[in-house]
Amino acid sequence: MASKLLTKLGAIRDPKIARNPNLPLNATRRLFSHRPISTPPHSPPSSPPDNGKSAHKKSKPTSSLKDLELAKFSAIADSWWDSVGPFKPLHAMNPTRLAFLRSTLCRHFRKDPHVARPFEGLKIVDVGCGGGILSEPLARMGATVTGIDALEKNINIARLHAGLDPVTSTIEYCCTTAEKLVKEQKMFDAVIALEVIEHVADPTEFCKSLSALTHPGGATVISTINRSMRSYATAIVAAEYLLHWLPIGTHQWSSFLTPEELVLILQRASINVKEMAGFVYNPLTGRWSLSDDISVNFIAFGTKNGQ
Amino acid sequence: MNRAITRKLAAAATNAYQSKVLRKNLCGGANASAATSTQINNHIHEDKQSFTHTVHPYDIAIVGGGMVGMALACSLATTPLTKHLNVAIIDSNPALGSKVSIKKEDPPDPRVSTVTPATISLFKDVGAWQYVQQHRHAYFDKLQVWDYTGLGYTKYYAKDVNKDVLGCVVENKVLHSSLFSRVEDTDFQKTIHPSRLTLMSLHPSSSSTVESSSSTEASYVNGCLAKLELSDGSSLYAKLVVGADGAKSQVRQLAGFKTTGWNYSQNAVICTVEHSVENQCAWQRFLPGGPIALLPMGDKFSNIVWTMNPKEAADCKSMNEDDFVKAVNHALDYGYGPHPKSSLLASADMFSWLGGNLVISANDSFEVPPKVVKLASARMAFPLSLMHAKDYASRRVVLIGDAAHAVHPLAGQGVNLGFGDAFALSRIIAEGIAVGMDIGEVSLLKKYEAERKPANVTMMAILDGFQKAYSVDFGPLNILRAAAFHGAHHISPLKRSIISYASGEQRLPLFS
């Protein structure tokens, strides 16, 4: 599976994608191995429609905003910090994705990984920060964090919550979009957008904005859900319908990107993906771990050309 | 979240920015003047004046600065990822007030612990073992166990489990002061509150309409901090409260954790005795009323842990010293029954079905412990009991040591389990910090619980089994007990795993 992926990616270009050397090779048990059930709630997985992604053909080419997507988040905004509420999966994934960020960013920026605040001195923007689930740990790890989200409601909640701890009250929250920050000519050492790209109208434009926000030589990190059979079964059927982790309709399978597609559009935006890892859920422990299996949730670390 | 609260929080958030400035100044000042990192917080009033509204919250409040609480502090102080934490230690024990200097010639204390090789290596990791070595301590590499019926005995050797020692006997006060001295030698930011915990609130009631006058109070109202109230009238806040306050843990009760447990209608009589020669070995003999253990302490001293019914215990405590010494020598030699047969041939036949190598080397033969010549400390009696908390962790609270599980002193495992807890918790806190987590988050603390509970429950089950098997006089069934001894003596893998577990290795006994 892993080698197939690399060949496939290799067909697109010659990616110097290194597997995270710290990853355990033994992927944890998968959540579900069966195929999607017969009456699919959204578009049938057998013929992945292309129209969902080709949003650049749509009328709003300059904005990555998708009103329908934002309305979904607005409805559940109050529960951002309820670790067993609708955002439970993000809470549960947090240690795992932060471990990935810690190891990739420390290596790239030559920071000492053995200290409590290795990101001291790094300016990081958390794009689509929601209630600040990721921004707060980044601040505790020493980064100078800016959190942005398209929804005012999210920003308000993020601000209140961060204000409760002096360490996180340094986070600068702002209700804006990546495009607007680009116009303001803001730049960061690292630009991070986790679990956002599947909700934006135009992923290509979005990636260009992320790249424009990244200092040359800086890093861009994106995580999302793969558009695969397995992701259909787990992220939509299981997470939304069976386990009720996510409100029904949270995800539109057709707007998911495959790792190959993400690598390609990032490359076009001058970001070279250097490392990629999958997240797998272990139902026995209720924990997520990093693995080679990128068939459902995956995270990509890239660096911006230049300098 | 209702509007009013939201507004209040917004105000509080602004406050937080202001107090940050304050705090920065304070830290600068403290650093400049701090000769030692320990602050003894006797000056609460002063504190209140400098922060009219802001009570400086701690990262961690350790309630109980006993051996286990100090082990946690020591591990936090010496781990790169946790040494920056701001920690409060709450305990009225005067031993925490100033450096207690223990002199080598001080008479030995009857409260001792048998620390396992696993504990020794944890102490070495944090740099505390070198302090232990400056005081009286006694390693042993041999343990002889036998029973009063004369049917069986067995010997355990460190070399059987590829170790240099089976354990080391150290006075509790030495272990405690070693950990304390080690912490003192770091620049760890700790504040000792010489007081006792009286109240703890983790989840302020929703009706709490206190005007949040400080950011700390606001954080508390929102569940981001726990609030502790102390017997001296002061209060403090912390992101994480660690209950290291012993078997009668207040933290456990205030957090509402349930316990299971039972008392054995037995007491342990504990004291220190003197020999005319050095004792090199640990000894345990099962008597009709329960086991008696003789543990080497160095300097020709040994510690005695003798289990018996409460009436006998009371007698043992009150009889005159000479009679007591006689009773001890009797119990460790010909009392209650003969020495185990030196000729094991008959029984070797009897137990041949157990297989294994029946050849006994010369130094494997039965030995008699050195005679006790003198009582060297007061005699203390403790009831035997077993207690286990059903939960070790919830949001912002976690239990370690005897607060989570108290075992009878029979196998000398109590504090070793506690040290295991303390070092595991410290490691898990470091793991949380590595990924920027709030250290009071329940998902993090449950990870600690998941790691420690199985280890502790297993050991408790073994100790309970020991207790049941040896506290009753089975009459003719004693032969089975003797068989068990022979089994342990001859079947190496089994024996190895018993020692391994008792010496603090993680492997499950008997099933590995």
Ligand SMILES: Cc1cc2nc3c(=O)[nH]c(=O)nc-3n(C[C@H](O)[C@H](O)[C@H](O)COP(=O)(O)OP(=O)(O)OC[C@H]3O[C@@H](n4cnc5c(N)ncnc54)[C@H](O)[C@@H]3O)c2cc1C
């Ligand atoms: C007779 C006897 C013999 C033993 N022999 C052995 C042995 O040979 N080997 C072995 O490994 N174990 C032995 N044990 C067990 C061992 O002593 C305990 O496991 C160990 O002391 C536990 O350490 P701790 O730090 O968890 O608790 P403790 O030693 O009980 O310390 C608790 C601390 O908390 C403080 N405290 C309590 N309440 C409050 C409060 N409300 N506020 C603030 N502070 C508070 C106390 O002052 C104390 O300092 C024995 C126990 C007994 C009773």
Ligand SMILES: C[S@@+](CC[C@H](N)C(=O)[O-])C[C@H]1O[C@@H](n2cnc3c(N)ncnc32)[C@H](O)[C@@H]1O
């Ligand atoms: C699934 S949440 C992820 C939150 C956060 N990044 C995390 O992983 O914890 C997606 C967030 O992206 C925000 N969002 C969606 N489209 C956006 C856009 N075009 N620009 C900025 N934020 C957007 C939503 O409001 C929502 O808060």
